[in-house]
Structures are given as C-alpha cells and as structure tokens.
Amino acid sequence: MNKKNRGNSFKMLLQQPILSLCILMIFVLLIVFILFPLVNVFRLAFTSNEGSFDLSNFISIALNSNYQYTFLNSIKLGLVVAVVAAAVGYLFAFSVTRTEMPGKKFFRMMATFPIITPPFVLSLSFIFLFGRQGLITKGLFGITTANIYGMHSLIAVQAISFFPVAFLTLTGILESIDDSVEDAAYNMGASRWHIFRTVTLPLSFPGIISAMLLVFIQSMEDFSNPVILAGSYSTLAVDAYRLVTGMFDMRGGAILAIILLMPTLLAFTLQKYWINKKSFVTVTGKPTQKRRKLDEPHIIWPLFALCALISAFLILLYGIVLIGAFVNVWGVDFAFTLDHFKQISIMGWAPLQNSVTIAVISAPITGIFGILIAYLTIRQKFIGRRFMEFSSILTFAIPGTVLGIGYTFTFNYPPLMLTGTALILVIAFVFRNIPVSIESGQTTLLQIDPSIESASAILGADSGTTFRRITLPLLRQPFYSGLVYAFVRAMTAVSSVIFLISPKWNLATARILSLFESSQYSNAAAFILVMMGAILIAIVVISIVVNIFLTPGYIKQAGRMEKNARKINQASAKRR
Amino acid sequence: MEKVNFSEFSKYSSRVRLNGLTKQFASLDKDGKENIAVNNINVEVNDGEMVTLLGPSGCGKTTTLRMISGFENPTRGSIYIGDRDVTTVPPNKRNISMVFQSYALFPHLTIYENVAYGLKIKRLGKEEVKQRTDAAMLLMQLNGMETRYPNQLSGGQQQRVALARAIIIEPRVLLFDEPLSNLDAKLRETMRDELRALQKRLGITSLYVTHDQSEAMAISDKVIIMKDGDIMQMGSPKEVYEYPSNRFVANFIGKTNFLPCIYGGQGNGGAVVKINDLRYELPQPGDVNQLKPGQECALSIRPESIHLSSHNEDQGVPGIIKRITYFGVKIEYEVESGDGTTTMVEIYNPILNESFSEGDRVFMVFDRECARVLV
Numbered sequence: 033m034n035k036k037n038r039g040n041s042f043k044m045l046l047q048q049p050i051l052s053l054c055i056l057m058i059f060v061l062l063i064v065f066i067l068f069p070l071v072n073v074f075r076l077a078f079t080s081n082e083g084s085f086d087l088s089n090f091i092s093i094a095l096n097s098n099y100q101y102t103f104l105n106s107i108k109l110g111l112v113v114a115v116v117a118a119a120v121g122y123l124f125a126f127s128v129t130r131t132e133m134p135g136k137k138f139f140r141m142m143a144t145f146p147i148i149t150p151p152f153v154l155s156l157s158f159i160f161l162f163g164r165q166g167l168i169t170k171g172l173f174g175i176t177t178a179n180i181y182g183m184h185s186l187i188a189v190q191a192i193s194f195f196p197v198a199f200l201t202l203t204g205i206l207e208s209i210d211d212s213v214e215d216a217a218y219n220m221g222a223s224r225w226h227i228f229r230t231v232t233l234p235l236s237f238p239g240i241i242s243a244m245l246l247v248f249i250q251s252m253e254d255f256s257n258p259v260i261l262a263g264s265y266s267t268l269a270v271d272a273y274r275l276v277t278g279m280f281d282m283r284g285g286a287i288l289a290i291i292l293l294m295p296t297l298l299a300f301t302l303q304k305y306w307i308n309k310k311s312f313v314t315v316t317g318k319p320t321q322k323r324r325k326l327d328e329p330h331i332i333w334p335l336f337a338l339c340a341l342i343s344a345f346l347i348l349l350y351g352i353v354l355i356g357a358f359v360n361v362w363g364v365d366f367a368f369t370l371d372h373f374k375q376i377s378i379m380g381w382a383p384l385q386n387s388v389t390i391a392v393i394s395a396p397i398t399g400i401f402g403i404l405i406a407y408l409t410i411r412q413k414f415i416g417r418r419f420m421e422f423s424s425i426l427t428f429a430i431p432g433t434v435l436g437i438g439y440t441f442t443f444n445y446p447p448l449m450l451t452g453t454a455l456i457l458v459i460a461f462v463f464r465n466i467p468v469s470i471e472s473g474q475t476t477l478l479q480i481d482p483s484i485e486s487a488s489a490i491l492g493a494d495s496g497t498t499f500r501r502i503t504l505p506l507l508r509q510p511f512y513s514g515l516v517y518a519f520v521r522a523m524t525a526v527s528s529v530i531f532l533i534s535p536k537w538n539l540a541t542a543r544i545l546s547l548f549e550s551s552q553y554s555n556a557a558a559f560i561l562v563m564m565g566a567i568l569i570a571i572v573v574i575s576i577v578v579n580i581f582l583t584p585g586y587i588k589q590a591g592r593m594e595k596n597a598r599k600i601n602q603a604s605a606k607r608r
Numbered sequence: 609m610e611k612v613n614f615s616e617f618s619k620y621s622s623r624v625r626l627n628g629l630t631k632q633f634a635s636l637d638k639d640g641k642e643n644i645a646v647n648n649i650n651v652e653v654n655d656g657e658m659v660t661l662l663g664p665s666g667c668g669k670t671t672t673l674r675m676i677s678g679f680e681n682p683t684r685g686s687i688y689i690g691d692r693d694v695t696t697v698p699p700n701k702r703n704i705s706m707v708f709q710s711y712a713l714f715p716h717l718t719i720y721e722n723v724a725y726g727l728k729i730k731r732l733g734k735e736e737v738k739q740r741t742d743a744a745m746l747l748m749q750l751n752g753m754e755t756r757y758p759n760q761l762s763g764g765q766q767q768r769v770a771l772a773r774a775i776i777i778e779p780r781v782l783l784f785d786e787p788l789s790n791l792d793a794k795l796r797e798t799m800r801d802e803l804r805a806l807q808k809r810l811g812i813t814s815l816y817v818t819h820d821q822s823e824a825m826a827i828s829d830k831v832i833i834m835k836d837g838d839i840m841q842m843g844s845p846k847e848v849y850e851y852p853s854n855r856f857v858a859n860f861i862g863k864t865n866f867l868p869c870i871y872g873g874q875g876n877g878g879a880v881v882k883i884n885d886l887r888y889e890l891p892q893p894g895d896v897n898q899l900k901p902g903q904e905c906a907l908s909i910r911p912e913s914i915h916l917s918s919h920n921e922d923q924g925v926p927g928i929i930k931r932i933t934y935f936g937v938k939i940e941y942e943v944e945s946g947d948g949t950t951t952m953v954e955i956y957n958p959i960l961n962e963s964f965s966e967g968d969r970v971f972m973v974f975d976r977e978c979a980r981v982l983v
Contacts, residue, residue, distance in 0.1 A: 048698055481710050481712060483708040483709070483710055483712040483785075484712045484713075484714060484715075486677075486679055486699070486706070486708065486712065487706070487708060487712040487713075487714070487773075488714070488725070488729075489678075489679075489698075489699045489700045490677055490678075490699050490700065490702075490704065490705060490706045491700075491705065491725055491726035491729055491773070491774075491777060492700050492701075492703075492726055492729040492730055492777065493700055493725075493729045494698075494700050497729060502714055502716075505716045506715070506716060
C-alpha cells in the first residue's frame with residue numbers, strides 16, 4: 033500500500049476514538065492472554081533453572097523412548113480417529129443433504145448431539161457395557177477378563193465424540209455444491225454410483241480433508257477420554273498433566289505441551305490456509321430451484337440402515353448412563369436407587385454451581401467479544417488486521433493442556449496474579465472458546481451487504497453506533513450459536529481446567545474426574561446426568577433470552593402475520 | 609401539521625471540488641505496476657447542480673464517489689465541500705448523504721425507523737424527529753407505511769424509502785450510486801423523473817453515478833464521462849452529445865459511425881474532408897485546430913443523421929443493405945460500402961419513409977451540420 037494512503041487511513045482512524053480504543057484494547061488482550069502465555073510455555077521449556085537458554089531438557093525428553101512412544105501413540109490415534117470420524121460424518125452428511133431418506137431430522141440431531149454432552153459420558157458407558165462388570169462382556173458373553181482399556185476403546189469413543197465436527201463441516205460443503213452439476217452428469221447417462229465417484233466425492237474432497245484435520249486436532253488435545261480409557265496406551269495430553277500434577281515437573285509438562293502443540297498447529301494452518309483456498313465450492317449466487325434428491329430405494333435403504341445402526345448405538349450409550357445412575361452397584365446389584373443423586377447433591381453441588389456461574393459469566397463475554405472481533409476483521413481497515421484475525425482464532429489449535437500450563441505459569445506472579453481465582457477460569461474460557469464465535473460471525477458478515485453499514489455511517493453514525501444499532505441485531509444467529517457453544521464448552525472443558533482450578537474454585541468436570549479416579553462410576557453417571565440437564569436447560573434459556581432481546585421486528589411481525597393467516601384459514605375452513 | 613421547509617439546503621455553499629484526486633490500489637498486476645483507479649481528476653460541482661459520473665464498469669466512477677463519501681481514501685489530491693477540506697474526514701462527519709445501489713435499507717427496522725435513523729443519530733428531540741420524519745414520508749408518498757418493514761415493500765417503494773432516509777438529514781451533498789439499476793425498465797423511467805424533480809425542488813448539490821447513458825442525459829445538468837480513471841469529457845448533455853471531443857465519447861453517448869477520411873483544411877463553407885475522393889464541406893466540424901491538412905481522421909455521423917436514397921443525390925456514399933431490424937419507432941439498416949465498412953442508419957417514422965430490402969443498392973446521404981471531425 034502507498035505510504036500516503038496509509039497516512040490517510042490512519043488519520044481517519046484517529047478521528048474515531050472509540051473504534052481506535054476498541055482495536056487497541058483487543059490487541060492488548062490478545063497479546064496478554066493468548067500470545068504471552070504461549071511464549072511463556074516456550075520460555076519455560078527452553079531455559080535452565082538459572083534462566084539462560086537451554087536445549088538439554090528438551091533434547092532429553094525428545095530422545096526418551098517412552099515419550100517417543102507417547103508421541104507416536106497420539107499421532108496414530110489422531111490419524112485413525114480422523115479417518116473413522118470423517119467416514120461416519122460423511123455418511124450422515126451425505127444422507128441428510130443428498131437423499132430423500134426418512135428420519136433426516138432425527139439423524140441430524142443424533143449427529144450433533146455428542147457436541148453438547150459432558151465429557152466422560154461415552155467413556156463411562158463403555159465401562160458399563162464392555163468393562164469387567166460390563167453388560168455385554170460379562171452379562172451377555174460371560175467374559176470376566178475383558179480389557180476395555182487401550183487404543184481400541186479410545187478409537188471408538190473418540191470417533192463417536194468427534195464425528196459431529198466432521199458432520200457439520202461436511203454438511204456445509206455438501207450443501208454448497210450446486211446439484212445441477214450432478215444433474216448434468218446424470219443427464220449424460222452416468223449411473224448414480226459413477227456420479228458419486230466422479231463428481232460428488234471429488235468436489236467434497238477438500239471438505240473431507242478439512243474435516244479430518246479438525247478431528248485430528250480434537251483427538252490430539254483430548255484429555256477426558258484417554259485419562260479414563262487409555263490404560264497403558266499413553267498420550268501426550270495425559271502425560272503432560274501427570275508430569276505437572278503428579279511430579280510437579282512444570283518444565284517437563286511444558287516440553288510435552290510444545291510437542292503436542294506442533295502437530296495441532298500444523299493441522300490448523302493446513303486447514304485454514306491451504307484447504308480453504310483449495311476448495312472449489314460452486315456458489316453461483318443465483319437461487320437454484322429445489323431439486324429432487326436421491327430417492328432410489330436401493331440407495332437410500334442401505335444408507336438408512338447404516339445411519340440407524342450408528343444412531344441406535346449412540347442411544348444405547350447414552351441410555352446406559354441413564355440407567356447406571358439409578359442402580360445400586362453396576363454389574364452386581366441392579367436394584368433401583370436414588371442414592372447416587374443424594375450423594376452428589378452433597379459433594380457435587382458446589383462445583384456444579386461454580387461451573388454454571390463461570391459459564392454464565394464467560395459465555396456472553398465470549399459471544400460479544402467474538403462478534404466484535406469478527407466485525408473489526410471483516411469490516412474495518414487497520415494496521416495489524418490479519419494479525420488480530422490469526423491470533424484470535426489461534427486458540428482453536430492450542431490444546432487446552434498447553435493453554436492451562438501457559439496460564440498457570442504466567443499468572444502465578446504479579447502483576448497479574450490470577451491463579452486460584454474465578455477470573456482466570458473466566459478468561460481461559462473466553463479465549464479458548466472465542467474462535468467459533470468469530471468464525472460464525474465472519475461468515476454471516478460476509479453475507480450482509482456492506483452498504484447497509486455504509487448507509488448508517490453516512491447518515492452520521494460513528495462505528496460504535498453502527499455496530500450497536502445495525503450490525504449486532506443482524507448478527508443475532510451467529511451470536512446465539514457462539515453463546516451456546518461458549519456455554520457448553522465452559523461447562524464441559526477438562527484439559528485446560530485441571531491446571532487452573534483451586535480448592536475454592538473447583539469445577540464440575542474436575543469433580544467427575546475424581547469420581548472416576550476412585551471408581552465411583554454410578555455417582556459419576558448421576559453427576560453427568562445432572563450436568564446434561566443443566567446444559568439443556570441453559571440452552572433453552574439462552575434461546576429464549578436471545579429471542580426476546582435480539583429478534584428483529586420483521587421476524588416477529590412475519591410470525592404474527594403467519595399466525596393471523598392461519599387463523600383466517602382455519603376460520604374459513606370451519607365455515608365451509 | 610406544520611410543513612417543514614425543505615428548500616433551505618442552499619443556506620451554505622455546498623460546492624464540491626475535487627483537486628487532482630487520485631486513487632491507486634495495491635498492485636494486482638503481475639508486472640508490479642500500481643493499479644490506478646482514478647487518475648488526477650479535477651471536478652467542480654456547483655451549488656444545487658446535478659452532475660453525473662458516467663462510464664463503463666471499471667472507469668473509476670464508483671471509486672470517485674466512494675472517495676467523496678469517505679469510504680475510500682484518496683492516494684493524492686483533495687476533496688472540498690463548500691470551503692472545508694474533507695479529504696481525511698470520516699464519512700459520518702462529512703454531512704453528506706448517499707442512495708445506494710442496493711438501497712441498503714436496514715432490514716431489522718421499520719420504514720419509519722429507517723427514515724428517522726439519521727435524525728436519531730443526531731440526537732434531535734423526539735418531537736422534531738417525528739415532525740421531520742412525517743414530512744419526509746409525506747414528501748416521498750410513503751405515508752401509511754410507517755410500521756412496515758423493508759422486505760414488505762416493492763422495489764419502487766424501497767427506493768423512495770432510501771431517498772427519504774437520505775434527504776431527511778438535509779445533507780450538503782447527495783450522492784447516488786446507480787440507484788435505479790435494480791428497477792425494471794418502466795419503473796426506472798418514472799423514478800428517474802421523480803428523482804430529478806425532487807433534486808431540483810430541494811436544490812441539493814448531487815453527484816450521480818451510472819453506466820446508463822440515457823439515464824445520465826435525462827437527469828443531469830452536467831455529465832462527466834470517464835474511462836480508465838481519466839475524464840474524457842465534461843459538459844451539459846447537449847454538449848457531450850452534439851460535440852463529443854473524442855471517439856470514445858462519441859460512441860459511448862448514443863451511437864455513431866466513424867467514416868475514415870482525410871482532413872483538407874478550411875474551405876469557404878467550413879472544414880473540408882475527403883472520403884474516397886468525394887469532397888465535403890462541414891459547417892460545424894467541432895474542434896479541428898489540432899488537425900493538419902492531409903491528416904487521416906474520422907467523420908462521426910450518428911445513425912439518425914443519415915438517410916437512404918435509391919438514387920445518387922447530394923454526394924451520397926454508395927452501399928448495399930446487409931441487415932434490417934424493425935423496431936416500430938424506427939428501422940435500423942446496416943449498410944456495407946465498397947471498402948467493406950458497415951454503417952448504421954436509423955430511419956425514424958418508417959411509415960412515412962421509403963423502405964428498402966436486404967441486398968438493395970442504396971446511397972447514404974448525410975446532413976453536413978451533423979457531421980463532426982474527430983482525431
């Protein structure tokens with residue numbers, strides 16, 4: 033850009049003090065709460081006790097065959113889960129977007145449900161089903177020596193936990209492929225299978241890779257499943273935690289954290305900058321009319337059977353936890369009892385209250401902050417815009433373990449001594465969950481005609497007023513999804529939280545983890561159920577609140593008109 | 609209801625001056641050259657004038673408008689509104705208004721709230737806001753639609769809302785960014801006339817961007833024709849149509865034929881040109897000062913200034929009719945002359961004029977007053 037040009041933009045920015053202040057404030061926050069802790073993890077890993085640069089610790093861990101084994105374990109697990117989850121995700125996404133099979137709404141729900149459920153729930157039901165006292169292993173086959181712990185269980189549990197990520201990515205991609213392309217191939221005499229192989233699949237290929245990379249990141253940073261089910265199959269996130277909390281080796285933890293960070297960062301960069309550019313989504317802008325989707329029986333029924341089978345398995349998994357919460361001792365005494373709920377009402381009430389409090393505080397901050405950053409990075413021009421965009425969504429690639437270690441190390445000392453406070457938890461949740469708010473906000477903003485905001489500006493509104501009165505109301509949908517996501521993630525986070533909780537601010541997920549560690553599985557089941565209840569209630573409350581405060585009048589009015597029209601129709605039908 | 613006086617816009621000078629205005633975008637070309645969207649243009653728009661920026665897409669007209677509105681920063685040059693240098697003033701402090709191509713109505717606000725938006729931003733009293741909004745709605749015949757939403761209005765009504773919203777803040781300058789391009793042809797003409805009438809009545813200094821030359825001719829006091837970032841010509845619609853200063857303008861404003869010819873200096877009856885040894889004297893050739901005798905040039909003759917004849921009269925140029933298109937109001941002939949050039953001829957009122965068929969040999973006779981010599 034021309035120098036003079038820049039000078040002029042800068043002058044213009046100076047005339048909008050609130051905007052400039054906002055940008056400056058966000059930069060400060062991003063640096064202090066994302067980059068600084070991250071840099072500190074590196075500093076910790078690469079310095080000796082005296083504070084001078086020192087690679088010896090890093091090298092000794094890197095050369096340690098145990099940790100090499102752990103690293104390979106994590107990568108292997110990540111790759112296998114990525115493939116399995118993407119395959120299942122594609123099956124659901126294709127069935128829901130491309131066919132006329134019955135029960136699509138139900139399958140869509142089943143394919144997103146695992147996102148909002150608490151951690152541990154799937155691991156727990158695996159123990160209930162396949163463990164030593166397992167309903168299937170012992171109850172059905174009489175096996176008492178079943179080993180549930182290890183890679184095979186991890187693959188299954190993680191694939192189920194993370195296939196919704198692949199599903200959501202792939203539905204987006206498949207929906208944006210113009211189906212007239214497929215019609216054209218059909219017209220030329222290609223069979224459905226041939227079309228799928230030569231048109232649909234290649235067009236969705238970037239989406240598949242993108243989904244696999246996202247699942248890979250999730251699997252790598254997953255803590256809650258391996259900590260329960262891994263057995264002797266060690267993974268990086270769990271080993272880092274054990275080093276820090278078990279052996280008080282912060283430096284070793286930091287080094288493992290960096291080893292964990294590298295592949296996730298690489299996957300994230302690939303996903304963000306390479307795959308996204310490669311995608312050849314066919315957007316024409318012309319509204320194509322709704323087309324007839326696949327309805328040949330020999331195509332939809334096999335797909336339906338597969339989806340139904342997987343859904344049935346999912347229902348079984350969740351159902352088992354529901355039952356487990358109400359029986360005396362799993363596998364031994366199946367008598368109905370409410371004891372577990374009584375027990376957790378005593379020991380679990382405080383952590384649950386803490387979790388809800390912190391989620392309630394952090395979710396709206398995350399939502400507003402995310403929308404604000406989306407707005408600034410899409411609609412405003414300023415120096416460092418790309419830097420703001422990158423650093424703010426960076427946390428998606430930073431495993432919770434890394435962030436947790438960075439936060440503990442950074443905020444243990446003045447001037448920002450936050451360790452042990454609720455504030456550090458709120459801050460950690462805000463910055464960890466913000467990428468989803470930002471990205472959904474950006475997507476919506478790109479679809480809103482920028483001249484709507486220009487119109488507000490030219491009528492005399494400054495950037496702040498325009499944002500408040502025009503942009504924000506139009507961004508209601510991404511704001512809502514960002515809010516729900518932030519709330520659920522704050523309630524269910526484990527990997528970052530375990531480093532940041534304190535006796536005063538213990539959280540529900542950490543409490544559930546300790547129940548597992550003392551093998552109180554039925555109590556854990558009851559606790560998980562209560563959490564699920566809390567999350568579902570919260571989602572309903574959030575959607576009601578957002579509807580009341582942010583529904584634009586035109587939707588309300590349209591709704592009213594629709595109702596009136598229906599009334600009139602009914603009345604006229606009666607008269608007839 | 610007390611009438612609000614809308615004709616008080618001209619209290620202050622709201623002349624717009626662009627001095628050496630230039631916009632370079634960061635290079636997109638491979639050769640590393642800066643992409644110049646607007647190249648050192650000087651424009652003056654007087655109080656109450658309606659000036660149109662006209663040109664094909666990519667000519668820099670929209671960039672110019674966006675610089676005046678403040679949404680784009682000039683690379684060089686300055687912008688004055690009245691006596692105030694607004695080059696670096698942000699859009700919301702320039703006291704100008706704009707009607708957007710997409711109307712850019714706020715979809716979540718009612719029509720009333722849309723129109724009143726600018727006044728509310730100014731934090732005017734509730735009474736004053738209501739009074740002025742009602743007046744503006746009445747002026748634009750929008751009364752009765754206060755509680756509706758933009759998506760419940762027709763295209764023409766949305767256009768009126770956009771106008772009402774723009775004029776209500778009594779801007780020093782009103783900008784139009786192809787405001788009629790989303791309307792169907794019939795409505796476009798009606799709205800065009802309404803818009804011009806309103807602008808004249810309120811006396812707002814206006815700049816209007818369009819690529820539709822007939823729209824530009826119909827509404828402007830002055831037309832500025834742009835191409836590749838440069839101003840090709842500036843003048844009243846009559847001037848630019850009758851005396852285009854170059855081939856681009858001659859062809860962009862209306863249609864024209866370029867007959868290759870040789871300039872022969874000044875004769876008794878005006879400038880002399882030769883076409884295929886035929887000598888013509890043109891009483892109003894336009895600006896020929898830069899031409900030297902013997903130089904090759906072009907004779908610009910508009911299709912409606914030629915008539916066809918089956919016998920040679922008045923030094924007609926011979927040719928054969930290749931194609932005929934019947935429009936009702938006129939007939940269009942494509943005539944090929946001996947050297948292979950085709951000439952468009954338009955005959956209005958076909959009923960009263962001799963008609964020809966494809967393949968007929970004809971002579972093209974043109975009015976000497978209407979022919980212009982261009983380099």
